[in-house]
Amino acid sequence: MRVAFASLAALLLLIRPSPADAYCRTTTLKAPAGYDPAVSGCWTQGVPLAWPAGRIPYGLGSAASEQVSLADATRVADLAFSAWNEARCDGKSLGIDAYDEGAVSVPDGGSGDALAAWSSCSDSSSCDPHAHDVIVFDDGAWPYNDAANTLALTTVTFGVDDGRIFEAYTEVNSAQHKLTAAEPPPANGVAIDLQAILTHEAGHFLGLAHATDTNAIMYAYYHPGAVHLTADDVAAICAVYPPQAPAPPTSGGCACTAGGAPLGTAGWSAGALAALGLIRRSSTRSRSAPGRAGARDVACRSPRSWPP
Numbered sequence: 001m002r003v004a005f006a007s008l009a010a011l012l013l014l015i016r017p018s019p020a021d022a023y024c025r026t027t028t029l030k031a032p033a034g035y036d037p038a039v040s041g042c043w044t045q046g047v048p049l050a051w052p053a054g055r056i057p058y059g060l061g062s063a064a065s066e067q068v069s070l071a072d073a074t075r076v077a078d079l080a081f082s083a084w085n086e087a088r089c090d091g092k093s094l095g096i097d098a099y100d101e102g103a104v105s106v107p108d109g110g111s112g113d114a115l116a117a118w119s120s121c122s123d124s125s126s127c128d129p130h131a132h133d134v135i136v137f138d139d140g141a142w143p144y145n146d147a148a149n150t151l152a153l154t155t156v157t158f159g160v161d162d163g164r165i166f167e168a169y170t171e172v173n174s175a176q177h178k179l180t181a182a183e184p185p186p187a188n189g190v191a192i193d194l195q196a197i198l199t200h201e202a203g204h205f206l207g208l209a210h211a212t213d214t215n216a217i218m219y220a221y222y223h224p225g226a227v228h229l230t231a232d233d234v235a236a237i238c239a240v241y242p243p244q245a246p247a248p249p250t251s252g253g254c255a256c257t258a259g260g261a262p263l264g265t266a267g268w269s270a271g272a273l274a275a276l277g278l279i280r281r282s283s284t285r286s287r288s289a290p291g292r293a294g295a296r297d298v299a300c301r302s303p304r305s306w307p308p
Contacts, residue, residue: 022213023236025049026204028160038212038220047163049156049207050240053095058133058168058205059104065137065174068194070103072181077135079183080198083217083229084206089238096241098202104134112143112171116155119169127157127166133205135198137174151177151222152197154204168205172197184225193224200226208236 024037029046037043060077064070081098107118115136121127144150150173157167172179172194180191203218211218213232229237 022216022232023211023218023239024209025236025240026156026207026209028158028163036220037210038214041212042209047161048240049158049163049165051096051165051207053241053244054097056096056098056133056206057101057130058098058135059101061106061134061136062103063106063137065172065179066139067174067179068137068181073135073137073194074100074103076181076183076195077198079195079227080202083199083227084202084233084237087229087234087237089234089243092243094237094241095243096206098206101130101133104131106134106136112138115169115171119155119157119167121157121166124159124166129167132167132169135170135172135201137172139174142173142175151192152201154201156204156207163207165207170198170201170205183227189224192222193227196222196224196226203233203236206237207240211236 024042025048027043027046027048029043031043031045035043058077058081060070060073062070064073068076078100081100085094085097087094107114119132119134142150144153152170152172154168154170156165158165178191179194179197180186181194182191183193183195185191185193185196199217200222208218210220211232213219213230214221216230216232216236217226217228218233218236
């Protein structure tokens, strides 16, 4: 069974790797609708996204899901982020470390535009990853296009001038899909492998876009049991966060100044970006807001939806 992690609206903002690599990076400029890096190569326009070097918080929405308990969802999310944290770059640790900061209280009805409004920041100084870097399950309804085929969506808020990531959150489509926290997932293919979804989404959370390597975790199509990074995934995360990597510059529209720099918002999917931009992986919608950009890149489509 394969489900495509499709970009909903220009969520695959990528940067072209060297010929020997197949990984792509999300960038500050939106790719054309329907852009497929597996066919056309990485989208290269714009500034690539990245978190500043250091520790990056994330948490699970405290309500979790009717299908998956908070304990199981937390365990699976920790495994997903650990897959990236444990990557080694020539034997050395990455320049960043994503860590579980505990359950996050999300307002009732916190999905889609409501979640975006709750997590929005008017300028860079008001962004709060400790409060808003969250994974939520949309049990009631999936508020985006292509509901039957989309598995998840990650939205990233970044500085449009320098690509610095300020916040990121992931929505899982538990309204339209049966999920399993078991690994490996049941062989009958009835339930979707939550760990595989979140491992892919964690890549978008960290600034990666869909890869051209069909074996990579970051390839656009879901594979049950795909929870271990490939050489291409490791090359990607090491390129973005090399050991002891310096923090990106803070000058420009995204700079965190006393008054807060302007932010911009643009919606598209990756996995899910001064002005702030929003990238949404798997969403065809886009929205504009001062200084914030959103990237959502965790959408999945079934085989009948190919190409993504």
